[in-house]
Amino acid sequence: MSDTTILWTRKDLQAATGGQLAGDVKVHGVCIDTRTLKTGDLFIALIGHNSDGHRYLGQALEAGASCVMAHDEAAISTAGLTDDPRLLKVDDTMQALEALGRHRRSRFGGRVIAVTGSVGKTTTKNMLATALAPYGQVHASVASFNNHWGVPLTLARLPEEAAFCISEVGMNHPGEIAPLAAQIRPDIGIISTIGNAHLGHMGSIDAIAKEKATLFAVLPSSGIALCPEAPQGLALLNEALPEGVPLWQAGTADSSAIRMTGLACTAEGSRFHLTTPRGDTDVELTAPGPHLARNAALALGAIAALGLDPKAGAEALCHFRPEAGRGQQRLLPGNVTLLDESYNASGPSICAAIETMALMPARRHLAALGDIRELGQFADAEHRALAGPLTEHDILTFCCGSHMKSLYEALPRSLQGGYAETSAQLASLLRPALQDGDVLLVKGSLGSNMRALIALLEQPVPTTPHAPESA
Incomplete structure (x- = not known):
């Protein structure tokens, strides 16, 4: 998104949040941390376990924020912002952030993909963002912004002109995915893996599979769900699927809708041929690891699920590189x-x-x-x-x-x-x-x-x- 693109206007902010805003502001981005704030951003003062964004209202404006969202009357007064036209006053900043996300999602005309999984969700999301780029403008979650504030922040930052939105969804306790999935309302749902991450909180692999499956439960009848072949808890995934929504598995089995053949992995990368319901393609990765090949198959499978020929996406994936800390x-x-x-x-x-x-x-x-x-x-x-x-x-x-x-x-x-x-x-x-x-x-x-x-x-x-x- 260009720094000059207007993401939110005064009218939109008030309509979404029900808040009070006197100034005719133009917002180019949305930020919750002054250390990453850019000129023209809306700064949202969230309250976390160890921090309160209300302490940084003045600092955010000094750094170039076009608008600050806050609810703490005492902090607003202390910062001298009671009558500042750049103050968007709301009842609760966390609820208002969610409202921004829902407002933007309801008006988004592109396609939305949600990715969750015990392992590999961020890498799969990044691979999908790379592979989708040839087909149109892509907006994706930053880093691992996949929790109760990361998901609505991703949606609040969504440009209306984008063709695709990719949102990552995380969890470590039961009941966390469903409310996030309801905000995202994905057209395509991906589960990268079902494994023992957060096993201490969840109690069993079946409990983990059941929680992951709640992402599939919100898919529309026109949607498609994707997962690796023969995952743990497969029956639970199938039970969660709305009527008419197919589950495409990605793997090497003949029965897989997204089928990998001729997989060859070396220290330099991986090669394989991919067969999908929307066309076949050769895939070459310059990042090594069989797990990256499997993630790539899911990403390209999602492109096929969008009704697109995956060949251009496969060519784009040749340039994919893992991030620091992720391979x-x-x-x-x-x-x-x-x-x-x-x-x-x-x-x-x-x-x-x-x-x-x-x-x-x-x-x-x-x-x-x-x-x-x-x-x-x-x-x-x-x-x-x-x-x-x-x-x-x-x-x-x-x-x-x-x-x-x-x-x-x-x-x-x-x-x-x-x-x-x-x-x-x-x-x-x-x-x-x-x-x-x-x-x-x-x-x-x-x-x-x-x-x-x-x-x-x-x-x-x-x-x-x-x-x-x-x-």
Whole structure:
């Protein structure tokens, strides 16, 4: 979207929120964080667990916001904005943000796709955004904006002239997807995977599948649902489908509506032929990993579900690159190749990352793993289960976190690289162990702070000064 595009006018803002706004403002973007605010944005003062956006009303206007949305009378008065024409006064900023999203969605004439999944939803969303670009203007969720504020914020930022909107949907407790799906009202629904992420909160894989399936339940009769072939909880997905809505599975089976054949995975990427109900195409990815090939099949399947020939989308995917923290590769000091998977983790995603690293030629393969969070009573068993794939691929493993200790102790001694309580402490053990030509996988849940480990490893290797020669 161009910085000069008018996203919201005074009339639209008042109609959507029922709020009071005196000034004839023109809004070019929507923001909830002054650190990312751009000139012409509407700043919304949300109240979170650890912060209150009302503290930054004045700062937002100084930074160039065209309008600020607020509800706290005391904060408005303290900021001297009671009579400011740039103040959009509402009853509740969170409810008003949702109202903005619903208002824009109700007037959007393009096609809407929603993506959820235990693993791979952000990558699938990013792949779909890349693949859809040749067909028209694409608006997609930023980063992992997939929760109770991320979804309405994505919709509030939706340009009316866009052809496609892709919204990511997340959850970690029962009942979270349905209200978000009701706001999005997707034409196409994608479940990237059903796995054990958030198992501690959900209690079982079936409970996870049932929650994911609520995304399919809101599809219109003209909609199409997509998932990988033979997912866990398939019966629950089928039960949730509205009458007349087909479920297209993507995989290698002959019965799959989105069928991959000739899949070849190397350290440089993957190749396969894709058959869809809207046409066939060859697919070549320059990012390695069988899981990325599966994500690409779902993304191209969604293009077919929109009634489009997927060939142009497949050509666009040749240029797809994973983001930092989601499979990006780069060199660390000492000629060590980093496979950066530090953003988040689950058992299946760690296994997929191991599978990817095993494709990469190296002097040695190493892994630095932090705790997988939100597994509850299943945590130790789920962590220990990773010993199998690590042993199979002969990966020297370094672990941090209380639950990863159970994995570390389950590994053969020859693969125990080192254990520490925190990622920063682990860095001091790992750094001297790295050697020229190694490949290192770094992965853990966001709360494990594996990014801190990477930051320490990226610092230049200190050189030891030579002692002066004896006379």
